[in-house]
Amino acid sequence: MSQGIDYGNLMHRAMRGLIQEVLTDVAVRGLPGDHHFFITFDTAHPDVEIADWLSDRYPGEMTVVMQHWFDELDVTDEGFAVTLNFGDAPERLYIPFDAIKTFVDPSVEFGLRFETQDSEEDDEDEPLRVAPDGDDTEDDEPPRKDADVVSLDSFRK
Template sequence: MSGGIDYGNLMHRAMRGLIQNVLEDVRERGLPGEHHFFITFDTQHPDVEIADWLSDRYPGEMTVVLQHRFDNLEVTDDGFAVTLSFGEAPERLYIPYDSIKTFVDPSVEFGLRFETHEDEDEDDPTPPEDGPDGPGEGEAQHDAEVVRLDAFRKQ
């Protein structure tokens, strides 16, 4: 036996699957009650598809809100696409699950945060989003945890 059970990556995949299931339900039935989502993602992830002006404006990460004004939600095994309004201009975004950093539904005080161990490496002063290539294949170990909701509360 070459290694142990990688609970971090198993949890990471399970939580991404939870997001997929929630978004599939929203696509089919709409958002129930007061539910809405704050989704923060890495705009530099190689599979993210957003307009150039958005990636220029948000060079590291971006938070989108799925609440009142979103259209054409498509959910796949790898990510989701949605049309959001920025001002009065609609923009199509594709967000892979692997690019998601946080997923929060403040209406029920539920949240997830996804981190790699490189994000927590205090010996390296360079933030992960500033690295030219990000972590090499097989180097990143992922964790998922419940995120504190204080940052999303209205004052």
């Protein structure tokens, strides 16, 4: 006898497949237009590979930005590897798709949030709506060339 349809698990796989497809396209063609990504991931996930100083500084989760400077983006069925610049220190990271908590492209107000497996049953994965905070001060700053760790709180309603 079947237990039923596991929509939560099916949704996880579909959303991670979407991220894989987007990153694969970016690896081949680069970032189009103003697209850029905030990717928050679980630094304690057993398959995450980051420098020790990064895992010490961000023991629970970390958000990276893929925008102006990233290199060697390699995407597999399980995750992706990318080299990002942290204050003139290039670092190679490997992030499995299962470790991703949020994936946001604020240029088009698109985002995904993955709930943890130990969350309540009725906490379904759902698209994360991104809303600009209305602060135009970012436009006055020169474009950054380094990867930044940022909080997603300003993008949550």
